[in-house]
Amino acid sequence: MSATPTRRMIGVMLLIPVIAALALTAFAWPAARSAPHDLPVGVAGPASATAPIQQGFERQPDAFEVHRYDDEAAAREAIEDRDIYGAVVVTAEGPHLLTASAAGPIVAQLLREAVTAQAPTGTQVPVTDVVATPSGDPRGSVFGASMLPLTLGGVATGVLVTLLALRGVRAVGALSGAAALAGLTATALAHSWLDVLAGDWWAEAGAFGLAALAIGATVAGLAKLIGQAGIGLGAFLMVLLGNPISGVSSAPEFLPEPFGVIGQLLPPGASGSLLRSVAFFDGNAAGTPALTLTVWAVLGLAAVLVGSRRASATPGTPPPPGAPVRTREPAPAA
Structure with missing residues (x-):
């Protein structure tokens, strides 16, 4: 066996594990390190009432980016404009969560869990899906x-x-x-x-x-x-x-x-x-x-x-398939 085929064989043996490692790292590493980073969310209502909700979001450093809105209508508009992924509206009856599963079902689920954890024990937080996923793909x-x-x-x-x-x-x-x-x-x-x-x-x-x-x-x-x-x-x-x-x-x-x-x-x-x-x-x-x-x-x-x-x-470049091939005619005899 010559040296060149041997080198090629060794190169293939070494290259395939590298490609597999790169592919595994590229696809598995982001999923393994999945966590919110400056995820834009909103709070709507009186400042005194929304302060505890905002502080709850801010307990996780760099996880959420909180935006304040005057009322529910403004928060809904921000969700539909894709400025935020969801918002907590504080009313006289308690907190009300607005989500947009079409923007990301995983984000909507995260917001449900975060708001439910902040609510008093036994309190049921109503959830409204402002922009829902289609019926053909409810989980996205x-x-x-x-x-x-x-x-x-x-x-x-x-x-x-x-x-x-x-x-x-x-x-x-x-x-x-x-x-x-x-x-x-x-x-x-x-x-x-x-x-x-x-x-x-x-x-x-x-x-x-x-x-x-x-x-x-x-x-x-x-x-x-x-x-x-x-x-x-x-x-x-x-x-x-x-x-x-x-x-x-x-x-x-x-x-x-x-x-x-x-x-x-x-x-x-x-x-x-x-x-x-x-x-x-x-x-x-x-x-x-x-x-x-x-x-x-x-x-x-x-x-x-x-x-x-x-x-x-570039001289010597082969013509593309289907192109006419030009042949040089021989010079006439003297």
């Missing part, structure tokens, strides 16, 4: 599981564009067309069939499509710029890094710092936030994740065009 588990297939589909699109050697306008057209069809297909399944989304159908299709375009264009752009290693880098950014810290299953504020912030700057996290906004909150707070995805998509498509032009200018 289907929504949380939807991001990984979307991410894998976007990565697969970028890989196919690279392997088929599509360049320039053809590559951009393939990425854009595939993203648009993916958005329509995903919305038809999630909204029309499974009934796990409750927003405007076309807005949801646009969110799915923009997410697929941002992911696919990034993978294809990296491949055009740095070769096949760009596929691995793109898959790492989207699947091994971006998906576990997207906060889709819980909330970005539940991730260890600063991964909650980093996750929202990557396409999987921004995709989850955008889709949640258009599907349950009438598009409120959709601007930032939409801008994030647009930046990734534009940069990825620009990288595809730049890489294609550079490859075409």
Whole structure:
């Protein structure tokens, strides 16, 4: 056995455990360290009555970020605008908890437990779900599981564009067309069939499509710029890094710092936030994740065009499949 195959065999033996360790760390570590970090919540009512509630939230250092509101209407508006995840309204009859399970069922459950623990023994705290999850997905588990297939589909699109050697306008057209069809297909399944989304159908299709375009264009752009290693880098950014810290299953504020912030700057996290906004909150707070995805998509498509032009200018570059092959005619005999 020659030295080169032996080195390759040893390299594979060492590389697979490293990849497995990275994958396990990326997916299991955020879940094992899940806890609220500056989770925005509200209290509404007279200052003297809400002071004990606010102090109860503040007993856990850096866990909650408490916002004060004059009355229940203001607190409800803040929840619907996605400024806070829930609020405790203090009335003459006692505390009343407002939640939004559509913003994160795990957060809603946490708020129920926190408020119930502060209430006197035997007191039943009424709970109103201001923005509830759809009947087809009462626990939000289907929504949380939807991001990984979307991410894998976007990565697969970028890989196919690279392997088929599509360049320039053809590559951009393939990425854009595939993203648009993916958005329509995903919305038809999630909204029309499974009934796990409750927003405007076309807005949801646009969110799915923009997410697929941002992911696919990034993978294809990296491949055009740095070769096949760009596929691995793109898959790492989207699947091994971006998906576990997207906060889709819980909330970005539940991730260890600063991964909650980093996750929202990557396409999987921004995709989850955008889709949640258009599907349950009438598009409120959709601007930032939409801008994030647009930046990734534009940069990825620009990288595809730049890489294609550079490859075409490089001597000896093989033509793409289907391109006409030009042969040099022999010089006439003297």
